Amino acid sequence: MKTHFIAIGGSAMHNLAIALKDKGYQVTGSDDAIFEPSKSRLEKKGILPEEMGWFPEKITPDIDAVILGMHAHQDNPELAKAKELGLKIYSYPExxxxxxxxxxxxxxxxxxxxxxxxxxxxxxxxxxxxxxxxxxxxxxxxxxxxxxxxxxxxxxxxxxxxxxxxxxxxxxxxxxxxxxxxxxxxxxxxxxxxxxxxxxxxxxxxxxxxxxxxxxxxxxxxxxxxxxxxxxxxxxxxxxxxxxxxxxxxxxxxxxxxxxxxxxxxxxxxxxxxxxxxxxxxxxxxxxxxxxxxxxxxMSFKGASKRLEKVEREDKGVLYKDFAHAPSKVKAAVKAFCEQFKNEKKYGFLELHTYSSLNPVFLEQYDHAMDGLDEAVVFYSEDALKIKRMEPISPDLIKEKFKNENLRVFTNAEELHAYWNTLNKAQGVYMMMSSGNFGGLDLTK
Structure with missing residues (x-):
C-alpha cells in the first residue's frame, strides 16, 4: 500500500508513518518544518523528506491513502492536488x-x-x-x-x-x-x-x-x-x-x-x-x-514521559517536570507534589502559553491552582500574546485569577532565568509545569 503524509513531522504523525513503514507500506511525506526527535527518527527509517516544503508533484494517482495532519492548512497545495485527483484523504484518527x-x-x-x-x-x-x-x-x-x-x-x-x-x-x-x-x-x-x-x-x-x-x-x-x-x-x-x-x-x-x-x-x-x-x-x-x-x-511503572517525570540534575537537586498546563492538570500535579514532599520547601513553576491558558475568561479556571507551594511562579511571554494576537495580560490579573497574592509573575524569559539562577537547587524540591520550555530554561543545570 502506498501512503503519503501531509505534515509528516508531527509527534503523532511521524509515529504513524514509522509504524506503517514497519508494517511494509510504502511511505512518503512532506512538511514545512521538522524538529527533533521526529527528524532523526524519520531519517533512521529512510522516510525523512529530502527538503522542507509542499510539493504537489509528490501527489500521484497511484497513492492509496493521503494522511492529513492538523499542522497543514485547508489551502495546502498537496491537499488541493489530492482532491483534484480524487484520492482517498484520511485524518490521523480515521x-x-x-x-x-x-x-x-x-x-x-x-x-x-x-x-x-x-x-x-x-x-x-x-x-x-x-x-x-x-x-x-x-x-x-x-x-x-x-x-x-x-x-x-x-x-x-x-x-x-x-x-x-x-x-x-x-x-x-x-x-x-x-x-x-x-x-x-x-x-x-x-x-x-x-x-x-x-x-x-x-x-x-x-x-x-x-x-x-x-x-x-x-x-x-x-x-x-x-x-x-x-x-x-x-x-x-x-x-x-x-x-x-x-x-x-x-x-x-x-x-x-x-x-x-x-x-x-x-x-x-x-x-x-x-x-x-x-x-x-x-x-x-x-x-x-x-x-x-x-x-x-x-510496581515497575515509572510514569509516562513528562508526567511528573524526575529530571536528573548535575547538582543532584530534586526536580520534576510535568506536561500540566490545563487547570485541572495543574491542580492535580500540585496536590500530588505537596502531598509527596510535605516536609520539604516546595517550588512550583507554571508556564502559560496555550491559547486557552492565556485567555482572560479561561484564567478563572486556575483559582487556587498553586496553593500549597512555598514558592509559586507563573511565567508567560508578552511576545507570545502578540504572536497569538491576544490582548495584553497584567501580572496583577494573573494573581487575581489564581487567587494568590504571593505569586511571582514573570513576563520576560531573561528575568525568569535570572531568578532561577539565584535559587540553590540542592535545597528544596522543584516542579516545572508546562508543555513548553520556559523560554529555553535548561532544567539539568
Missing part, C-alpha cells in the same frame, strides 16, 4: 480506525489522565508479553515507537483525544474510533479556541459515550460529577464499570497501594496517579489480566 476496524478497540478518553492510563495499560501488557496494537501520545520506556499496527493482533489500545481530527474534518478525534471497550477519566473544560462553551466541550464526551459499540464496556471515574452525568444520561447499551481512588499511604517517601494482597510499593506518586492506576487495572481486567498480575507489573 486512518487508525481503518487499520483497527476488525480488532477489539480499547479507547482511553478524558480531559486529563488519558496518556498516563494508556501508558500504564501498555506497560502491564508488555510486562506480561501480551502483544497488542496501540497508539499513545507520550514516549514510554521499553517502546521504540508510540504507534504499533499489525495484521494479526486482536486488540488495539488507543489514546482518545477530543481535539479536532484534521483541517477538513472538524470532528473530535475520539469520535472516529467506535470503541468496544472505553474509559472516561474526567471532564474539565479545555481547548476553548475550538469549544467555546463548557457545554459544547461536554457534548463531545456525550457523543463519545454514544459511539461505544452495542454491548460494549465503559470504565469511568465515579468521582467526577460531569463524567457521572454523561454516563447516567447515555441512551445506548453498554456495561458500566465505575472506579475511584484506591486506599494508599506514603512512608519513607514511597507510595504504597493497599490491596487484598498486601501493600504494593509504587514508583509513581499522587492521588491522581492512583486514580489513573485504578482505571488502568479495570481495563486490564477486561483484557484478561488478573489483579495479581497487574500489581506485579505496575
Amino acid at each position: 486512518f487508525l480506525y481503518e487499520q483497527s476496524k476488525t480488532k477489539t478497540r480499547v479507547v482511553i478518553a478524558g480531559s486529563h489522565g488519558k496518556t498516563t492510563i494508556t501508558s500504564m495499560i501498555l506497560h502491564v501488557l508488555n510486562f506480561h508479553q501480551k502483544d497488542v496494537d496501540f497508539m499513545v501520545g507520550a514516549q514510554l520506556e521499553g517502546f521504540d515507537c508510540m504507534v504499533k499496527l499489525t495484521q494479526d493482533n486482536d486488540f488495539m489500545v488507543l489514546e482518545g483525544d477530543e481535539y479536532l481530527s484534521s483541517p477538513i474534518d472538524l470532528r473530535s478525534k475520539f469520535l472516529l474510533y467506535q470503541p468496544n471497550i472505553a474509559l472516561l477519566s474526567g471532564i474539565a473544560w479545555d481547548h476553548i479556541n475550538v469549544f467555546k462553551t463548557f457545554d459544547d466541550y461536554i457534548e463531545q464526551f456525550r457523543k463519545f459515550v454514544a459511539s461505544i459499540t452495542p454491548g460494549g464496556v465503559l470504565v469511568y471515574n465515579e468521582e467526577d460529577a460531569e463524567v457521572v452525568k454523561v454516563v447516567e444520561n447515555a441512551e445506548n447499551y453498554f456495561r458500566k464499570i465505575p472506579y475511584k481512588t484506591p486506599e494508599y499511604d506514603i512512608s519513607n517517601g514511597k507510595v504504597h497501594l493497599k490491596t487484598e494482597m498486601g501493600d504494593i510499593p509504587l514508583s509513581v506518586f499522587g492521588a491522581h496517579n492512583l486514580l489513573n492506576l485504578e482505571g488502568a487495572r479495570h481495563i486490564c481486567h477486561t483484557l484478561g489480566i488478573m489483579d495479581e498480575d497487574f500489581y506485579e507489573a505496575i
Whole structure:
C-alpha cells in the first residue's frame, strides 16, 4: 500500500508513518518544518523528506491513502492536488480506525489522565508479553515507537483525544474510533479556541459515550460529577464499570497501594496517579489480566514521559517536570507534589502559553491552582500574546485569577532565568509545569 503524509513531522504523525513503514507500506511525506526527535527518527527509517516544503508533484494517482495532519492548512497545495485527483484523504484518527476496524478497540478518553492510563495499560501488557496494537501520545520506556499496527493482533489500545481530527474534518478525534471497550477519566473544560462553551466541550464526551459499540464496556471515574452525568444520561447499551481512588499511604517517601494482597510499593506518586492506576487495572481486567498480575507489573511503572517525570540534575537537586498546563492538570500535579514532599520547601513553576491558558475568561479556571507551594511562579511571554494576537495580560490579573497574592509573575524569559539562577537547587524540591520550555530554561543545570 502506498501512503503519503501531509505534515509528516508531527509527534503523532511521524509515529504513524514509522509504524506503517514497519508494517511494509510504502511511505512518503512532506512538511514545512521538522524538529527533533521526529527528524532523526524519520531519517533512521529512510522516510525523512529530502527538503522542507509542499510539493504537489509528490501527489500521484497511484497513492492509496493521503494522511492529513492538523499542522497543514485547508489551502495546502498537496491537499488541493489530492482532491483534484480524487484520492482517498484520511485524518490521523480515521486512518487508525481503518487499520483497527476488525480488532477489539480499547479507547482511553478524558480531559486529563488519558496518556498516563494508556501508558500504564501498555506497560502491564508488555510486562506480561501480551502483544497488542496501540497508539499513545507520550514516549514510554521499553517502546521504540508510540504507534504499533499489525495484521494479526486482536486488540488495539488507543489514546482518545477530543481535539479536532484534521483541517477538513472538524470532528473530535475520539469520535472516529467506535470503541468496544472505553474509559472516561474526567471532564474539565479545555481547548476553548475550538469549544467555546463548557457545554459544547461536554457534548463531545456525550457523543463519545454514544459511539461505544452495542454491548460494549465503559470504565469511568465515579468521582467526577460531569463524567457521572454523561454516563447516567447515555441512551445506548453498554456495561458500566465505575472506579475511584484506591486506599494508599506514603512512608519513607514511597507510595504504597493497599490491596487484598498486601501493600504494593509504587514508583509513581499522587492521588491522581492512583486514580489513573485504578482505571488502568479495570481495563486490564477486561483484557484478561488478573489483579495479581497487574500489581506485579505496575510496581515497575515509572510514569509516562513528562508526567511528573524526575529530571536528573548535575547538582543532584530534586526536580520534576510535568506536561500540566490545563487547570485541572495543574491542580492535580500540585496536590500530588505537596502531598509527596510535605516536609520539604516546595517550588512550583507554571508556564502559560496555550491559547486557552492565556485567555482572560479561561484564567478563572486556575483559582487556587498553586496553593500549597512555598514558592509559586507563573511565567508567560508578552511576545507570545502578540504572536497569538491576544490582548495584553497584567501580572496583577494573573494573581487575581489564581487567587494568590504571593505569586511571582514573570513576563520576560531573561528575568525568569535570572531568578532561577539565584535559587540553590540542592535545597528544596522543584516542579516545572508546562508543555513548553520556559523560554529555553535548561532544567539539568
